[in-house]
Amino acid sequence: MATEKGNTPDRTAIIALTRNGARMARTLAGAFDREYTLFLDRRFREDADEDGDAFESFDLPLRPVVERAFAEYSSLVLFLSAGATIRLLAPLLESKQVDPAVVCVDDAGAFCVSLISGHVGGADQLAQEVARHLGAKAVITSASHATGTLAVDLLGREFGWRVIADSTALTRASAAVINGQPVGIWQGAGEPGWWPHETPLPENITVYPALDDLAASACNAALIITDTTGALDTLLADKITVVYRPRSLVVGMGCRRGVPVEELESLLAETFQENGLSLECLAGIATAEIKRGEPGLEQLAERHGVPLSFFQAEELNEVFETSPGAVTSKSERAHGLVGVWGVAEPAALLTAGAGELLVTRKKTARATIAIARRNFDAAEGSS
Known part of the structure; x- marks a missing residue:
């Protein structure tokens, strides 16, 4: 079973079991800015210097290696097909709140697929990073990424904002954003640059200058960025509400x-x-x-x-x-x-x-x- 992210060191397991995979894994490791451990099939260990904390060789079967990495690392990059990766991971999956980010890369190095924990775990970002280092194409299927809209569970993450909402509210608010339902945002504190794109916000998302204006609107969902603890439940009783706590x-x-x-x-x-x-x-x-x-x-x-x-x-x-x-x-x-x-x-x-x-x-x-x-x-x- 995976340990919670807060208790898992921020490091990446890079795992390869083919000759091509081992070659690409070495390339990735050489370019990585992250802390990592390189796991290579013993048959493709090329250099006696490949030793120490950053390198481990293994003998097949692969499953024990993946199970250990899944429990001990915050992210995994597997040079393996998506189907094989899914079969290995299926018994280990718990929830996106605790599962590590998983990216798989095909043996030709053409595609880097964000497979598990794309948003919360950061697999989408990791896939883009791996693709950049390998000259590959990142494959990201998260709805907000594919449609170019706002990701409710990622808003303000780069600034260290904390999201205050249960999983049901997050899911419903995300669905409202993706399905084009009216969504309102009010910001009372925190960094202003939370929408990083040059294009305007999608038409169904409106930023309100006053909280009362948002409360009186017909919005299905309300995204509130605030450092105060007012009675939002009463004011926004008819709306799906997600609160963000900036470090303000x-x-x-x-x-x-x-x-x-x-x-x-x-x-x-x-x-x-x-x-x-x-x-x-x-x-x-x-x-x-x-x-x-x-x-x-x-x-x-x-x-x-x-x-x-x-x-x-x-x-x-x-x-x-x-x-x-x-x-x-x-x-x-x-x-x-x-x-x-x-x-x-x-x-x-x-x-x-x-x-x-x-x-x-x-x-x-x-x-x-x-x-x-x-x-x-x-x-x-x-x-």
Whole structure:
């Protein structure tokens, strides 16, 4: 049985059992940017140097090799016919949420077929990558790819957005997109460049400037990009709803020395909940340089899988001079202790590239927090 993707290392198994397949597998391995292991039939091992962690030889039958790769790798490239690959994989398949991506390549190297987990697992992208390296043609049969429309389960993936919906809602929303039913999109946060094509969105998909406008529309499905936790179920009760959580919120935080991570976690969660914000949208935590090495802050960032950034006192103090309206007030106590007029608010603003705070400073006995929403337009303009 395949392990869940979150627990499977991001690496590719390249498997070949013919002479031509072995030759192409070596070519692919030499051009790959991914971490891989090359599995070759022992009969076609050509070089004694083909050894170590990146190479394994095997004797037939092939099934045990495929079963092991299916369980231990996030993606597989098999130089094998589609029919033979399907017969080998059939007993192993579980669901697209956990199955690895599988691409098969014919023995002439003409076609690279995205076979299993095309969208969620990334087989469509892998097939295109393999085809590019081998000079082959990628064969992708996903409906959204074939028709050039939006892939509901992939929207924002390149930015790290999280999809919040059960499999039924995803399937129904995808069907609405593909079948030409009216679908509405509203975006309240996150990166703006989620439609990568030069052509306009399909006619059945409309981007609404206001959530209320989408709610009042005749759309069958609603795709909502937001970092807030409002009552969407009530507002969009008559629509198939899929919510996307962009990494759009940054936290500025200051604390006294030795404050335990549990206390900081409680402050973080409480502040997000009070302000109707989703912790799934946390993009980073920022503080003063003097707090580098503070265990509680380091552990908090690690818990949430986000970077912890630091600003010099001069950078933090400059915000009070250049953007006095964006911060609430100077702290004489903080200036006396660590040489800054404040930490949480200016750190959040600097990290977000924003001109205003989403949540002004909240203070407890031993810590402070402020929240800003990332300014993606400014980030794009500076790149």
